[in-house]
Amino acid sequence: MATNTLSTEKKFTWGGGKSPFNVSYGKLMMWIFLLSDAFTFSSLLIAYGFIRYSFQSPIPNTIVKPLSEVGHNFVEQMNEAGLFLQDHWPSPELVFNHFPFIHGIHLPLFFVSLMTFILIFSSVTMVLAVEAGHRMAKNEVAKYMLLTIIGGAMFLGCQAWEWTTFIGEGARLYGNPYGPRSFAALFFIVTGFHGFHVFSGVMLNVIIYINVLNGTYEKRGHYEMVEKVGLYWHFVDLVWVFVFTFFYLI
Amino acid sequence: MEHIEHIEHTESPKDMKAQIWKTFWILFAFTVIDIVLYFFLISYHSMIKNWLFIVLGIVKAYYIVGVFMHMKFERKTLMYSIIIPMVFVIFFVTLMIIEGDYTNILRWFK
Numbered sequence: 184m185a186t187n188t189l190s191t192e193k194k195f196t197w198g199g200g201k202s203p204f205n206v207s208y209g210k211l212m213m214w215i216f217l218l219s220d221a222f223t224f225s226s227l228l229i230a231y232g233f234i235r236y237s238f239q240s241p242i243p244n245t246i247v248k249p250l251s252e253v254g255h256n257f258v259e260q261m262n263e264a265g266l267f268l269q270d271h272w273p274s275p276e277l278v279f280n281h282f283p284f285i286h287g288i289h290l291p292l293f294f295v296s297l298m299t300f301i302l303i304f305s306s307v308t309m310v311l312a313v314e315a316g317h318r319m320a321k322n323e324v325a326k327y328m329l330l331t332i333i334g335g336a337m338f339l340g341c342q343a344w345e346w347t348t349f350i351g352e353g354a355r356l357y358g359n360p361y362g363p364r365s366f367a368a369l370f371f372i373v374t375g376f377h378g379f380h381v382f383s384g385v386m387l388n389v390i391i392y393i394n395v396l397n398g399t400y401e402k403r404g405h406y407e408m409v410e411k412v413g414l415y416w417h418f419v420d421l422v423w424v425f426v427f428t429f430f431y432l433i
Numbered sequence: 434m435e436h437i438e439h440i441e442h443t444e445s446p447k448d449m450k451a452q453i454w455k456t457f458w459i460l461f462a463f464t465v466i467d468i469v470l471y472f473f474l475i476s477y478h479s480m481i482k483n484w485l486f487i488v489l490g491i492v493k494a495y496y497i498v499g500v501f502m503h504m505k506f507e508r509k510t511l512m513y514s515i516i517i518p519m520v521f522v523i524f525f526v527t528l529m530i531i532e533g534d535y536t537n538i539l540r541w542f543k
Binding site: 203232233 | 449461472478489498501508510522529532533541
Protein backbone atom coordinates (compact mmCIF):
# COMPACT_ATOMS: atom_id res chain seq x y z
CA MET A 184 0.00 0.00 0.00
CA ALA A 185 2.97 2.29 0.55
CA THR A 186 3.50 2.63 -3.17
CA ASN A 187 -0.16 3.38 -3.76
CA THR A 188 -0.42 6.34 -1.42
CA LEU A 189 2.42 8.00 -3.21
CA SER A 190 1.02 7.49 -6.66
CA THR A 191 -1.59 10.02 -7.72
CA GLU A 192 0.11 13.19 -6.47
CA LYS A 193 3.84 12.46 -6.64
CA LYS A 194 3.59 10.52 -9.86
CA PHE A 195 3.05 13.69 -11.85
CA THR A 196 5.72 15.73 -10.10
CA TRP A 197 9.15 16.26 -11.56
CA GLY A 198 12.43 16.95 -9.77
CA GLY A 199 11.73 20.68 -9.59
CA GLY A 200 8.44 20.03 -7.82
CA LYS A 201 6.43 20.90 -10.89
CA SER A 202 5.30 19.05 -13.95
CA PRO A 203 5.76 21.35 -16.93
CA PHE A 204 3.59 19.26 -19.19
CA ASN A 205 0.95 18.31 -16.64
CA VAL A 206 1.21 14.66 -17.68
CA SER A 207 3.03 11.71 -16.20
CA TYR A 208 6.49 10.68 -17.32
CA GLY A 209 5.18 7.59 -19.12
CA LYS A 210 2.59 9.48 -21.12
CA LEU A 211 5.06 12.16 -22.15
CA MET A 212 7.50 9.48 -23.31
CA MET A 213 4.73 7.82 -25.31
CA TRP A 214 4.14 11.15 -27.06
CA ILE A 215 7.86 11.52 -27.79
CA PHE A 216 7.97 7.99 -29.17
CA LEU A 217 4.94 8.67 -31.35
CA LEU A 218 6.60 11.82 -32.66
CA SER A 219 9.66 9.80 -33.71
CA ASP A 220 7.40 7.16 -35.24
CA ALA A 221 5.54 9.91 -37.12
CA PHE A 222 8.88 10.95 -38.62
CA THR A 223 9.53 7.36 -39.72
CA PHE A 224 6.16 7.01 -41.41
CA SER A 225 6.46 10.48 -42.94
CA SER A 226 9.80 9.47 -44.45
CA LEU A 227 8.29 6.32 -45.93
CA LEU A 228 5.32 8.17 -47.38
CA ILE A 229 7.49 11.00 -48.71
CA ALA A 230 9.72 8.38 -50.37
CA TYR A 231 6.57 6.94 -51.93
CA GLY A 232 5.50 10.39 -53.12
CA PHE A 233 8.94 11.15 -54.51
CA ILE A 234 9.25 7.88 -56.44
CA ARG A 235 5.71 8.11 -57.73
CA TYR A 236 6.20 11.71 -58.79
CA SER A 237 9.33 10.81 -60.73
CA PHE A 238 7.27 8.44 -62.91
CA GLN A 239 4.59 9.51 -65.36
CA SER A 240 1.00 9.73 -64.10
CA PRO A 241 -1.37 6.79 -64.52
CA ILE A 242 -3.10 6.43 -67.85
CA PRO A 243 -6.79 7.42 -67.50
CA ASN A 244 -8.92 4.30 -67.51
CA THR A 245 -11.91 4.57 -69.82
CA ILE A 246 -12.33 0.82 -70.31
CA VAL A 247 -13.40 -0.68 -66.99
CA LYS A 248 -16.18 0.94 -64.99
CA PRO A 249 -16.71 0.17 -61.27
CA LEU A 250 -19.09 -2.76 -60.66
CA SER A 251 -18.61 -4.07 -64.19
CA GLU A 252 -17.78 -7.72 -64.77
CA VAL A 253 -14.14 -8.67 -65.33
CA GLY A 254 -12.45 -11.90 -66.37
CA HIS A 255 -9.92 -14.02 -64.50
CA ASN A 256 -7.05 -12.69 -66.60
CA PHE A 257 -7.79 -9.07 -65.67
CA VAL A 258 -4.12 -8.11 -65.22
CA GLU A 259 -3.16 -9.50 -68.66
CA GLN A 260 -6.13 -7.70 -70.24
CA MET A 261 -5.02 -4.40 -68.71
CA ASN A 262 -1.47 -5.04 -69.93
CA GLU A 263 -2.78 -5.63 -73.44
CA ALA A 264 -5.01 -2.56 -73.26
CA GLY A 265 -1.91 -0.52 -72.45
CA LEU A 266 -3.06 0.60 -69.01
CA PHE A 267 -0.09 -0.99 -67.21
CA LEU A 268 3.18 0.35 -68.60
CA GLN A 269 6.74 0.41 -67.24
CA ASP A 270 6.99 4.21 -67.51
CA HIS A 271 3.64 4.99 -65.91
CA TRP A 272 2.57 4.50 -62.33
CA PRO A 273 -0.41 2.11 -62.31
CA SER A 274 -3.81 3.50 -61.35
CA PRO A 275 -4.62 2.03 -57.90
CA GLU A 276 -8.22 1.42 -58.92
CA LEU A 277 -7.06 -1.23 -61.41
CA VAL A 278 -4.81 -2.97 -58.89
CA PHE A 279 -6.80 -3.05 -55.63
CA ASN A 280 -10.17 -4.13 -56.98
CA HIS A 281 -10.80 -7.41 -55.17
CA PHE A 282 -13.28 -8.30 -52.46
CA PRO A 283 -13.42 -11.59 -50.53
CA PHE A 284 -15.97 -14.12 -51.86
CA ILE A 285 -16.93 -11.83 -54.76
CA HIS A 286 -15.13 -12.80 -57.94
CA GLY A 287 -15.25 -11.37 -61.41
CA ILE A 288 -16.51 -7.89 -60.49
CA HIS A 289 -14.43 -4.71 -60.62
CA LEU A 290 -14.71 -3.32 -57.07
CA PRO A 291 -12.09 -0.62 -56.58
CA LEU A 292 -11.66 0.75 -53.03
CA PHE A 293 -14.50 -1.37 -51.57
CA PHE A 294 -12.33 -3.69 -49.48
CA VAL A 295 -9.95 -1.02 -48.25
CA SER A 296 -12.89 1.21 -47.25
CA LEU A 297 -14.14 -1.65 -45.11
CA MET A 298 -10.68 -1.92 -43.51
CA THR A 299 -10.70 1.83 -42.84
CA PHE A 300 -14.09 1.69 -41.13
CA ILE A 301 -12.96 -1.28 -39.01
CA LEU A 302 -9.91 0.66 -37.84
CA ILE A 303 -11.87 3.85 -37.11
CA PHE A 304 -14.39 1.83 -35.13
CA SER A 305 -11.69 0.10 -33.10
CA SER A 306 -10.26 3.54 -32.37
CA VAL A 307 -13.65 4.60 -30.99
CA THR A 308 -13.88 1.54 -28.72
CA MET A 309 -10.35 2.30 -27.50
CA VAL A 310 -11.23 5.87 -26.56
CA LEU A 311 -14.39 4.60 -24.85
CA ALA A 312 -12.19 2.24 -22.81
CA VAL A 313 -10.05 5.23 -21.77
CA GLU A 314 -13.19 7.14 -20.83
CA ALA A 315 -14.46 4.20 -18.76
CA GLY A 316 -11.03 4.06 -17.10
CA HIS A 317 -11.48 7.61 -15.81
CA ARG A 318 -14.66 6.45 -14.09
CA MET A 319 -12.84 3.36 -12.70
CA ALA A 320 -15.48 1.15 -14.36
CA LYS A 321 -13.49 -2.05 -14.63
CA ASN A 322 -16.05 -4.11 -16.53
CA GLU A 323 -16.64 -1.42 -19.11
CA VAL A 324 -12.90 -0.97 -19.67
CA ALA A 325 -12.56 -4.74 -20.18
CA LYS A 326 -15.51 -4.80 -22.61
CA TYR A 327 -14.20 -1.99 -24.78
CA MET A 328 -10.62 -3.32 -24.69
CA LEU A 329 -11.90 -6.66 -25.97
CA LEU A 330 -13.81 -4.93 -28.79
CA THR A 331 -10.65 -3.00 -29.71
CA ILE A 332 -8.62 -6.22 -29.83
CA ILE A 333 -11.26 -7.82 -32.07
CA GLY A 334 -11.22 -4.79 -34.38
CA GLY A 335 -7.43 -4.90 -34.63
CA ALA A 336 -7.43 -8.61 -35.34
CA MET A 337 -10.08 -8.12 -38.05
CA PHE A 338 -7.97 -5.44 -39.66
CA LEU A 339 -4.91 -7.72 -39.63
CA GLY A 340 -6.97 -10.51 -41.18
CA CYS A 341 -8.11 -8.16 -43.95
CA GLN A 342 -4.56 -7.10 -44.60
CA ALA A 343 -3.36 -10.72 -44.73
CA TRP A 344 -6.08 -11.44 -47.31
CA GLU A 345 -5.11 -8.42 -49.37
CA TRP A 346 -1.43 -9.33 -49.34
CA THR A 347 -2.27 -12.92 -50.35
CA THR A 348 -4.34 -11.69 -53.31
CA PHE A 349 -1.65 -9.23 -54.32
CA ILE A 350 1.13 -11.84 -54.14
CA GLY A 351 -1.13 -14.32 -55.97
CA GLU A 352 -1.29 -11.92 -58.91
CA GLY A 353 2.49 -11.87 -59.11
CA ALA A 354 3.43 -8.83 -57.03
CA ARG A 355 6.82 -9.17 -55.35
CA LEU A 356 9.34 -6.88 -53.68
CA TYR A 357 11.46 -7.08 -56.83
CA GLY A 358 8.77 -6.70 -59.46
CA ASN A 359 5.11 -6.76 -60.36
CA PRO A 360 2.85 -7.09 -63.40
CA TYR A 361 1.36 -3.59 -63.03
CA GLY A 362 4.25 -1.34 -64.02
CA PRO A 363 7.25 0.19 -62.21
CA ARG A 364 9.06 -2.24 -59.93
CA SER A 365 8.97 0.11 -56.98
CA PHE A 366 5.14 0.11 -56.96
CA ALA A 367 4.71 -3.26 -55.23
CA ALA A 368 7.93 -2.88 -53.22
CA LEU A 369 6.66 0.37 -51.66
CA PHE A 370 3.24 -1.15 -51.07
CA PHE A 371 4.70 -4.12 -49.18
CA ILE A 372 7.15 -2.04 -47.17
CA VAL A 373 4.75 0.71 -46.09
CA THR A 374 1.63 -1.39 -45.47
CA GLY A 375 3.86 -4.05 -43.91
CA PHE A 376 5.41 -1.53 -41.55
CA HIS A 377 1.96 -0.23 -40.66
CA GLY A 378 0.61 -3.78 -40.31
CA PHE A 379 3.45 -4.62 -37.94
CA HIS A 380 2.48 -1.59 -35.85
CA VAL A 381 -1.10 -2.83 -35.75
CA PHE A 382 0.15 -6.27 -34.73
CA SER A 383 2.27 -4.78 -31.90
CA GLY A 384 -0.73 -2.67 -30.88
CA VAL A 385 -2.96 -5.73 -30.66
CA MET A 386 -0.31 -7.53 -28.56
CA LEU A 387 -0.05 -4.52 -26.20
CA ASN A 388 -3.85 -4.34 -26.00
CA VAL A 389 -3.99 -8.03 -25.08
CA ILE A 390 -1.47 -7.50 -22.25
CA ILE A 391 -3.40 -4.49 -20.95
CA TYR A 392 -6.69 -6.40 -21.28
CA ILE A 393 -5.32 -9.25 -19.15
CA ASN A 394 -4.09 -6.73 -16.58
CA VAL A 395 -7.52 -5.07 -16.50
CA LEU A 396 -9.17 -8.45 -15.92
CA ASN A 397 -6.67 -9.25 -13.16
CA GLY A 398 -7.53 -5.94 -11.48
CA THR A 399 -3.96 -4.60 -11.68
CA TYR A 400 -5.13 -1.06 -12.42
CA GLU A 401 -7.98 -1.24 -9.95
CA LYS A 402 -5.34 -1.88 -7.25
CA ARG A 403 -3.08 0.82 -8.65
CA GLY A 404 -5.88 3.35 -8.38
CA HIS A 405 -5.84 4.59 -11.97
CA TYR A 406 -6.14 3.29 -15.51
CA GLU A 407 -3.35 5.33 -17.03
CA MET A 408 -1.83 2.34 -18.81
CA VAL A 409 -5.02 2.11 -20.87
CA GLU A 410 -4.52 5.74 -21.88
CA LYS A 411 -0.90 5.15 -22.91
CA VAL A 412 -1.68 2.12 -25.01
CA GLY A 413 -4.66 4.05 -26.36
CA LEU A 414 -2.36 6.81 -27.60
CA TYR A 415 -0.38 4.21 -29.52
CA TRP A 416 -3.54 2.67 -30.95
CA HIS A 417 -4.90 6.01 -32.17
CA PHE A 418 -1.55 6.73 -33.75
CA VAL A 419 -1.83 3.52 -35.76
CA ASP A 420 -5.26 4.72 -36.95
CA LEU A 421 -3.77 8.12 -37.78
CA VAL A 422 -1.05 6.54 -39.92
CA TRP A 423 -3.67 4.44 -41.69
CA VAL A 424 -5.52 7.63 -42.73
CA PHE A 425 -2.42 8.65 -44.69
CA VAL A 426 -1.56 5.17 -45.99
CA PHE A 427 -5.17 4.96 -47.24
CA THR A 428 -4.85 8.39 -48.87
CA PHE A 429 -1.52 7.79 -50.60
CA PHE A 430 -1.80 4.17 -51.66
CA TYR A 431 -5.47 3.83 -52.52
CA LEU A 432 -7.16 7.18 -53.04
CA ILE A 433 -4.54 9.06 -55.00
CA MET B 434 9.90 22.92 -2.71
CA GLU B 435 7.11 21.33 -0.80
CA HIS B 436 4.57 22.57 -3.25
CA ILE B 437 3.03 19.61 -5.00
CA GLU B 438 1.10 20.46 -8.07
CA HIS B 439 -2.10 18.56 -8.11
CA ILE B 440 -2.92 17.45 -11.56
CA GLU B 441 -6.38 17.84 -12.96
CA HIS B 442 -6.65 14.42 -14.44
CA THR B 443 -9.15 15.37 -17.06
CA GLU B 444 -9.80 18.85 -18.24
CA SER B 445 -11.94 17.30 -20.91
CA PRO B 446 -15.63 18.17 -21.08
CA LYS B 447 -17.98 16.22 -18.84
CA ASP B 448 -19.90 14.77 -21.74
CA MET B 449 -16.80 13.07 -23.12
CA LYS B 450 -18.85 10.16 -24.39
CA ALA B 451 -21.00 12.43 -26.55
CA GLN B 452 -17.88 14.14 -27.85
CA ILE B 453 -16.32 10.77 -28.77
CA TRP B 454 -19.36 9.73 -30.78
CA LYS B 455 -19.55 13.13 -32.43
CA THR B 456 -15.91 12.76 -33.50
CA PHE B 457 -16.62 9.26 -34.75
CA TRP B 458 -19.40 10.54 -37.00
CA ILE B 459 -17.17 13.36 -38.25
CA LEU B 460 -14.43 10.86 -39.15
CA PHE B 461 -17.03 8.57 -40.72
CA ALA B 462 -18.44 11.46 -42.78
CA PHE B 463 -15.01 12.53 -44.01
CA THR B 464 -14.17 8.96 -45.02
CA VAL B 465 -17.46 8.77 -46.92
CA ILE B 466 -16.61 12.10 -48.62
CA ASP B 467 -13.23 10.57 -49.56
CA ILE B 468 -14.92 7.56 -51.10
CA VAL B 469 -17.53 9.61 -52.99
CA LEU B 470 -14.86 11.95 -54.38
CA TYR B 471 -12.76 8.93 -55.32
CA PHE B 472 -15.52 7.47 -57.49
CA PHE B 473 -16.42 10.88 -58.86
CA LEU B 474 -12.81 11.54 -59.97
CA ILE B 475 -11.89 7.93 -60.70
CA SER B 476 -10.24 8.32 -64.11
CA TYR B 477 -8.91 11.82 -63.53
CA HIS B 478 -5.30 12.21 -62.42
CA SER B 479 -3.91 15.55 -61.39
CA MET B 480 -2.03 17.32 -58.63
CA ILE B 481 -5.20 19.15 -57.49
CA LYS B 482 -6.95 15.82 -56.84
CA ASN B 483 -3.94 14.60 -54.82
CA TRP B 484 -3.91 17.74 -52.66
CA LEU B 485 -7.66 17.48 -52.15
CA PHE B 486 -7.28 14.01 -50.62
CA ILE B 487 -4.23 15.06 -48.59
CA VAL B 488 -6.15 18.01 -47.10
CA LEU B 489 -9.06 15.70 -46.22
CA GLY B 490 -6.51 13.38 -44.57
CA ILE B 491 -5.11 16.26 -42.50
CA VAL B 492 -8.63 17.21 -41.37
CA LYS B 493 -9.19 13.62 -40.17
CA ALA B 494 -5.77 13.67 -38.48
CA TYR B 495 -6.82 16.83 -36.60
CA TYR B 496 -9.84 15.07 -35.11
CA ILE B 497 -7.94 11.88 -34.26
CA VAL B 498 -5.09 13.73 -32.53
CA GLY B 499 -7.29 16.42 -30.99
CA VAL B 500 -10.09 14.38 -29.50
CA PHE B 501 -9.12 10.69 -29.54
CA MET B 502 -5.54 11.33 -28.42
CA HIS B 503 -6.78 14.07 -26.09
CA MET B 504 -4.36 16.67 -27.43
CA LYS B 505 -6.95 19.47 -27.46
CA PHE B 506 -7.29 19.20 -23.68
CA GLU B 507 -3.58 18.91 -22.84
CA ARG B 508 -1.42 21.78 -21.71
CA LYS B 509 -0.12 24.05 -24.50
CA THR B 510 3.55 23.18 -23.76
CA LEU B 511 2.90 19.52 -24.54
CA MET B 512 0.84 20.39 -27.61
CA TYR B 513 3.52 22.60 -29.13
CA SER B 514 6.42 20.28 -28.29
CA ILE B 515 4.72 17.57 -30.33
CA ILE B 516 3.18 19.64 -33.14
CA ILE B 517 6.03 22.08 -33.91
CA PRO B 518 8.65 19.41 -34.79
CA MET B 519 6.28 18.32 -37.58
CA VAL B 520 7.56 21.43 -39.40
CA PHE B 521 10.50 19.24 -40.43
CA VAL B 522 8.09 16.96 -42.26
CA ILE B 523 6.67 19.92 -44.20
CA PHE B 524 10.24 20.99 -45.00
CA PHE B 525 11.09 17.50 -46.27
CA VAL B 526 7.89 17.35 -48.34
CA THR B 527 8.78 20.69 -49.97
CA LEU B 528 12.31 19.51 -50.79
CA MET B 529 11.08 16.23 -52.25
CA ILE B 530 8.40 17.91 -54.39
CA ILE B 531 11.11 20.12 -55.95
CA GLU B 532 13.47 17.18 -56.36
CA GLY B 533 10.77 14.81 -57.68
CA ASP B 534 9.76 17.39 -60.28
CA TYR B 535 13.38 17.71 -61.37
CA THR B 536 13.85 13.93 -61.60
CA ASN B 537 10.64 13.69 -63.62
CA ILE B 538 11.84 16.33 -66.09
CA LEU B 539 15.29 14.73 -66.45
CA ARG B 540 13.77 11.33 -67.02
CA TRP B 541 10.90 12.01 -69.40
CA PHE B 542 11.38 15.28 -71.28
CA LYS B 543 14.03 14.84 -73.89
